[in-house]
Amino acid sequence: xxxxxxxxxxxxxxxxxxxxxxxxxxxxxxxxxxxxxxxxxxxxxxxxxxxxxxxxxxxxxxxxxxxxxxxxxxxxxxxxxxxxxxxxxxxxxxxxxxxxxxxxxxxxxxxxxxxxxxxxxxxxxxxxxxxxxxxxxxxxxxxxxxxxxxxxxxxxxxxxxxxxxxxxxxxxxxxxxxxxxxxxxxxxxxxxxxxxxxxxxxxxxxxxxxxxxxxxxxxxxxxxxxxxxxxxxxxxxxxxxxxxxxxxxxxxxxxxxxxxxxxxxxxxxxxxxxxxxxxxxxxxxxxxxxxxxxxxxxxxxxxxxxxxxxxxxxxxxxxx
Amino acid sequence: xxxxxxxxxxxxxxxxxxxxxxxxxxxxxxxxxxxxxxxxxxxxxxxxxxxxxxxxxxxxxxxxxxxxxxxxxxxxxxxxxxxxxxxxxxxxxxxxxxxxxxxxxxxxxxxxxxxxxxxxxxxxxxxxxxxxxxxxxxxxxxxxxxxxxxxxxxxxxxxxxxxxxxxxxxxxxxxxxxxxxxxxxxxxxxxxxxxxxxxxxxxxxxxxxxxxxxxxxxxxxxxxxxxxxxxxxxxxxxxxxxxxxxxxxxxxxxxxxxxxxxxxxxxxxxxxxxxxxxxxxxxxx
Numbered sequence: 001x002x003x004x005x006x007x008x009x010x011x012x013x014x015x016x017x018x019x020x021x022x023x024x025x026x027x028x029x030x031x032x033x034x035x036x037x038x039x040x041x042x043x044x045x046x047x048x049x050x051x052x053x054x055x056x057x058x059x060x061x062x063x064x065x066x067x068x069x070x071x072x073x074x075x076x077x078x079x080x081x082x083x084x085x086x087x088x089x090x091x092x093x094x095x096x097x098x099x100x101x102x103x104x105x106x107x108x109x110x111x112x113x114x115x116x117x118x119x120x121x122x123x124x125x126x127x128x129x130x131x132x133x134x135x136x137x138x139x140x141x142x143x144x145x146x147x148x149x150x151x152x153x154x155x156x157x158x159x160x161x162x163x164x165x166x167x168x169x170x171x172x173x174x175x176x177x178x179x180x181x182x183x184x185x186x187x188x189x190x191x192x193x194x195x196x197x198x199x200x201x202x203x204x205x206x207x208x209x210x211x212x213x214x215x216x217x218x219x220x221x222x223x224x225x226x227x228x229x230x231x232x233x234x235x236x237x238x239x240x241x242x243x244x245x246x247x248x249x250x251x252x253x254x255x256x257x258x259x260x261x262x263x264x265x266x267x268x269x270x271x272x273x274x275x276x277x278x279x280x281x282x283x284x285x286x287x288x289x290x291x292x293x294x295x296x297x298x299x300x301x302x303x304x305x306x307x308x309x310x311x312x313x314x315x316x317x318x319x320x
Numbered sequence: 321x322x323x324x325x326x327x328x329x330x331x332x333x334x335x336x337x338x339x340x341x342x343x344x345x346x347x348x349x350x351x352x353x354x355x356x357x358x359x360x361x362x363x364x365x366x367x368x369x370x371x372x373x374x375x376x377x378x379x380x381x382x383x384x385x386x387x388x389x390x391x392x393x394x395x396x397x398x399x400x401x402x403x404x405x406x407x408x409x410x411x412x413x414x415x416x417x418x419x420x421x422x423x424x425x426x427x428x429x430x431x432x433x434x435x436x437x438x439x440x441x442x443x444x445x446x447x448x449x450x451x452x453x454x455x456x457x458x459x460x461x462x463x464x465x466x467x468x469x470x471x472x473x474x475x476x477x478x479x480x481x482x483x484x485x486x487x488x489x490x491x492x493x494x495x496x497x498x499x500x501x502x503x504x505x506x507x508x509x510x511x512x513x514x515x516x517x518x519x520x521x522x523x524x525x526x527x528x529x530x531x532x533x534x535x536x537x538x539x540x541x542x543x544x545x546x547x548x549x550x551x552x553x554x555x556x557x558x559x560x561x562x563x564x565x566x567x568x569x570x571x572x573x574x575x576x577x578x579x580x581x582x583x584x585x586x587x588x589x590x591x592x593x594x595x596x597x598x599x600x601x602x603x604x605x
Contacts, residue, residue, distance in 0.1 A: 040336060066560070069406065078557065081586065
């Protein structure tokens with residue numbers, strides 16, 4: 001290029017109407033609204049921060065212990081602890097105005113109606129650009145005794161109920177703890193979801209062999225961290241081929257290379273969760289690496305990386 | 321911060337920093353126990369008693385390992401830890417001058433006793449860690465201090481010499497009677513403490529529970545530094561909680577409490593603690 005400056009890579013992404021300045025998102029349950037990590041990291045470098053899931057009622061969560069370390073990751077069973085929507089709106093919501101980037105609110109519930117009731121109250125909050133539906137927490141059970149995202153009809157019912165009541169774009173967060181994610185993803189799409197997040201944590205367990213009992217009070221928990229990355233990449237690969245919706249890929253992303261891997265599989269954005277527990281500045285490294293990778297390949301935008309390794313996804317997108 | 325939070329936070333602290341530290345000393349000090357000294361001037365300057373750092377242990381991915389700060393002098397901080405799992409094993413194998421990333425100091429700190437009050441310090445095993453900084457600070461203001469140190473047996477007692485050097489009066493207790501009193505730290509505290517003293521504690525859960533029960537029943541002020549398995553170490557994951565006696569955040573009572581008659585909330589050990597007042601902690605089970 002004869003020393004000529006290359007035009008900067010366009011880092012913006014449009015996730016079904018959710019426009020972010022870059023595709024690097026803080027995953028729910030790991031970051032609160034950023035106040036803690038903001039002491040040692042630049043929050044404005046996130047494309048968005050996803051809040052911890054809010055429920056209708058206050059919840060104490062599970063008994064201790066709630067976390068245990070595992071090879072290349074950790075298991076957790078927090079149990080959706082939180083103060084509930086009333087407190088959230090009164091005390092937490094006004095503080096969202098201070099967050100220097102976009103916010104995705106996360107909603108969890110135990111009935112379809114609860115999801116809709118809570119989601120309906122999140123319109124108009126400062127900086128909140130979307131609602132993520134946590135229909136896939138492995139550590140609590142819905143009314144029917146199973147996770148919503150284990151079933152296409154239950155998934156569709158929640159998405160439809162929320163779309164009827166909320167004006168914000170809706171992201172359905174799906175679980176890998178199923179035989180085939182595709183019919184569930186298609187059901188969420190048909191019900192009107194704007195985007196999909198995948199994957200939530202993988203059900204797992206650690207036993208304390210000396211004490212002869214499970215490490216977690218909840219016995220089982222959700223495995224996160226690099227240990228689950230290949231599972232997540234395969235899930236993104238499968239679902240990105242099957243649906244037209246943008247997919248936010250997550251599960252063990254700890255480096256720029258990992259984020260590129262998810263984009264190449266078909267993700268339109270990526271979320272980082274457990275990795276910030278090691279590197280509070282992981283998002284800076286990842287965002288920079290995505291730009292550099294696009295530049296290295298001569299692409300004008302980071303979003304052009306999406307699906308480059310996934311021919312079926314690429315062919316489908318070309319038809320659109 | 322609202323009034324409730326202030327009441328619970330025993331002492332607010334300076335903001336943590338990320339600091340690249342060089343490992344300068346590593347010693348095997350007792351069966352399974354290591355001493356680690358790191359050059360980390362910013363953290364050394366800011367550290368206060370009962371604060372901890374979260375160490376990025378080089379190698380395979382894992383969340384940062386929380387380690388209580390033992391000494392903090394000039395440009396160095398040190399830690400005492402037991403080798404028991406993957407991260408501590410890797411930490412114990414680091415070579416001299418290895419660079420590690422420290423995040424800290426984290427958590428709140430012990431509060432000094434009121435003018436004229438004695439400090440009775442109860443340390444069970446590695447629970448001695450937060451007390452070098454406390455003893456050092458209190459020695460500077462000539463507080464009368466008694467440090468009760470307990471371990472299963474004599475060879476597992478660590479850190480006592482350093483506290484003796486700072487001028488603390490040491491009372492030893494061992495479960496097997498191989499050093500000092502044959503009995504528990506709490507037995508000794510019960511004999512030593514009197515009204516008007518401030519009791520400080522750190523150690524195994526059962527010891528802390530017994531210490532709090534004693535202090536609450538005797539009407540003696542008591543602050544304890546608690547330990548739990550942390551996820552994030554920063555207060556975001558809610559993986560390390562302890563039930564505490566306070567109006568819950570929403571001003572309503574949670575539906576499930578260990579003692580249904582009282583309002584209760586859960587606090588994060590890593591971010592709202594690690595120091596709590598004995599009178600605030602509830603002990604389920």
